[in-house]
Amino acid sequence: MANSDGSTPDLATEFAQQDGLLYLNHAAVAPWPQRTQDAVTEFARQNVFIGARDYPRWLKVEQQLRERLAWLVGGVSSEEIALLKNTSEGLSVIAQGLEWQAGDQIIISDQEFPSNRIPWQALANQGVEVIEVNLEGDNPEQDVIDAMGPRTRLVSLSAVQYGTGLLMDMAPIGAACRARGTLFCVDAIQILGALPFSAEQVNADFVVADGHKWMLGPEGLALFYCRRAVQDQLILRQHGWHMVADPGNYTRKDWRPAATAKRFECGSPNMLGAHALNASLSLLQDTGMDAVADALQQRVQRLIAGLNDKGATLLSAPAPQRRAGIVTFRLPEEAPGDTFQRLKKGGVVCAERGGGVRFSPHFYTADSVIDQALELL
Incomplete structure (x- = not known):
């Protein structure tokens, strides 16, 4: 992943989200990168x-x-x-x-x-x-x-x-x-x-x-x-x-x-x-869409593997050629609405969609965010 000048985007700086926030809701409304805040601030100035x-x-x-x-x-x-x-x-x-x-x-x-x-x-x-x-x-x-x-x-x-x-x-x-x-x-x-x-x-x-x-x-x-x-x-x-x-x-x-x-x-x-x-x-x-896609698919696969370990029912297609950035699931013996509320209390930002709970990371999402969200299940 490289900027147009050859440097690598610092994703930790671009997405400095608050502690305790586990953001897995890019299929709804995504957080802005830091450079976007800077551009809007300068435009306002x-x-x-x-x-x-x-x-x-x-x-x-x-x-x-x-x-x-x-x-x-x-x-x-x-x-x-x-x-x-x-x-x-x-x-x-x-x-x-x-x-x-x-x-x-x-x-x-x-x-x-x-x-x-x-x-x-x-x-x-x-x-x-x-x-x-x-x-x-x-x-x-x-x-x-x-x-x-x-x-x-x-x-x-x-x-x-x-x-x-x-x-x-x-x-x-x-x-x-x-x-x-x-x-x-x-x-x-x-x-x-x-x-x-x-x-x-x-x-x-x-x-x-x-x-x-x-x-x-x-x-x-x-x-x-x-x-x-x-x-x-x-x-x-x-x-x-x-x-x-x-x-x-x-x-x-x-x-x-x-x-x-x-x-x-x-x-x-x-x-x-x-x-x-x-x-x-x-x-x-600057990152390149091929690199974005590769990084996103790694995170989706991490989610799918973790959900399988938890015994979750995957409502999204597991085949790589059938998925983008959305992973929807439900837990046995728990209504999706209850799962959603439990995750929300734990700091997970996600959505209740498609008959289950929908996780949607992006290419910059840290592994720790995914792992902590899975632990809450």
Whole structure:
């Protein structure tokens, strides 16, 4: 793991959490690195003492963020990246932007977080049908493909399911969609920042993800990737000064949408969030996503081995090719809610999800944090 200058990130300094805190909840809201606090503090200081005098410099930070997000999504063009408020907004831009016909079908899974279910269900008044595919079979990817038919207009799936942590192989699904002319949307909030990902390799038309989980950033700022070739298929439902081709010309009466994904950003940017997320992504970029993934998988395996020793029932798939950073389990003869409360009293930050207790470490999580959490079981 090396910084861009060749030095190694000091993870103990970057994540100096308080004593007694056992943080295993990155699949919900992650702590910030120290460099992110520094970036926000400096941004606040500038606002206090000089206001927006150096706004052009802030715009460079925003552009750097777009480039880092483009890198995180597999090296796409930064012009295909929009900065939206959250995953739900990004999915809603797609849902409300496409022209639907009565009888159109959308395929999702039966394990989706509400963000990737409600925007599609809200189209029922237009005659759009949502089909939920069960993912508990031996080949969930093929089950999704088999559910596709002549009326399937879009497939929208989470790359990693939030409850069980199931990691989907998105490539064959994306290939099937592309071959049939079906749009493919990836909810990537549980994979970006945890594992390497490529929008182009999985043939994604859209990728949406908020930055507050594995990307280690703040809530309120999300990646929205729209493949250039399908950009014009989305009707713009939100308009404002920021989404036009010439946003600096305030007196111009005639206007047209920006030719880039900025057309989906109707108003002033979340510049505070941009400074924060840009700093957080710099740590992932300095470390390298392959190194991040390797370190995370070591911690996941340590958790799985410890849970097996405790006699826990693993609700997450044990196979390495089926897991990202989520480990969900339950203990025999104890309700998950009771296990969760007991862990909470012991200083463990985790979640009750997917019918059990969900642990989600990150690449920097100390072995001692994992071992102490296991001891509490």
